Amino acid sequence: MDKLSDQAEHPYVGLWVTADHRVRHELLPNGRYVEARGGRENAYLGRYEVTGNHIEYWDDTGFTADGDFRDGVLYHGGMVLTRQ
Numbered sequence: 001m002d003k004l005s006d007q008a009e010h011p012y013v014g015l016w017v018t019a020d021h022r023v024r025h026e027l028l029p030n031g032r033y034v035e036a037r038g039g040r041e042n043a044y045l046g047r048y049e050v051t052g053n054h055i056e057y058w059d060d061t062g063f064t065a066d067g068d069f070r071d072g073v074l075y076h077g078g079m080v081l082t083r084q
Helices: none
Strands: 014-017 023-027 032-037 040-051 054-059 064-070 073-076 079-083
Touching: 023 079
Parallel strands: none
Antiparallel strands: 014 023, 014 079, 023 032, 032 040, 040 054, 054 064, 064 073, 073 079
16 A cells, blocks of 8 residues: 555645535645645545545545545546646
């Protein structure tokens, strides 16, 4: 497994946003993430792990989600996010 907490320079660390900037995922180098939705800057907080080009999210409330990176784009929950 490719745990980002061990790889601060991983290419997927950083800010990912939808085209309208309404949804923003900040993948932190310590394996944590912050998701902003509209004006809610800390709408979701949790941890994540990347295996290859697949990302798994575990929200601090127990919610889980996943996504895939393809050609510089993050596809997650029906959303398309690009690196900011």
